[in-house]
Amino acid sequence: MSIAICPGSFDPITLGHLNIIRRTSRIFDRVVVCVMYNSSKTSPMFSVEERLDMVKRVVSKYPNVTVDSSDGLLAEYARQFEGAVVVKGLRAASDFEYEFQMNLINKKINPEMETMFLTSSGKYTFLSSSVVREMARYGGDLKGLVPDEIIEDIREKAKQWRVH
Ligand code: ADP
Numbered sequence: 301m302s303i304a305i306c307p308g309s310f311d312p313i314t315l316g317h318l319n320i321i322r323r324t325s326r327i328f329d330r331v332v333v334c335v336m337y338n339s340s341k342t343s344p345m346f347s348v349e350e351r352l353d354m355v356k357r358v359v360s361k362y363p364n365v366t367v368d369s370s371d372g373l374l375a376e377y378a379r380q381f382e383g384a385v386v387v388k389g390l391r392a393a394s395d396f397e398y399e400f401q402m403n404l405i406n407k408k409i410n411p412e413m414e415t416m417f418l419t420s421s422g423k424y425t426f427l428s429s430s431v432v433r434e435m436a437r438y439g440g441d442l443k444g445l446v447p448d449e450i451i452e453d454i455r456e457k458a459k460q461w462r463v464h
Pocket of ligand 1: 307308309310311314315317320387388389390391395419420424425426427428429430
């Protein structure tokens with residue numbers, strides 16, 4: 301059975317993430333979406349539990365996709381799934397540089413782990429969780445950026461973050 305891991309901070313999950321997850325679920329028998337704590341992002345909008353809950357709701361329509369979380373290194377996390385392939389989305393050249401570097405580090409930790417990249421679908425090239433958080437802070441329309449099921453969660457959370 302082929303297994304893919306789609307890692308990310310998903311703070312919050314966007315239609316760009318979902319596009320990669322959906323496409324991955326068509327290629328692999330099983331997909332594990334892993335919500336990572338990510339220590340480099342100091343003040344997340346949502347707690348890991350909240351992010352997990354939103355991702356679960358959004359991917360529940362895909363029968364071969366499950367959701368998990370990890371506060372460790374991805375390369376260590378991947379060891380529990382034999383032969384699993386990490387699948388990530390690539391938006392721009394800047395993503396490529398970062399991912400290339402990460403891949404070298406991951407290979408050092410876990411040489412067995414392979415990473416594959418799917419290029420972002422054109423309409424989501426400029427979409428990121430940070431764009432969504434910024435839009436939410438200013439009360440912007442989130443339709444077309446995140447799955448409809450989680451728009452209310454973001455609106456509610458944004459009330460505490462609102463600039464005006
Ligand atoms: P972000 O960069 O939005 O904070 P994450 O850290 O959660 O996202 O990223 C998880 C994975 O999803 C990464 O591989 C990232 O490149 C990919 N990704 C994020 N947004 C998009 C998008 N709009 N299109 C394709 N891939 C994306």
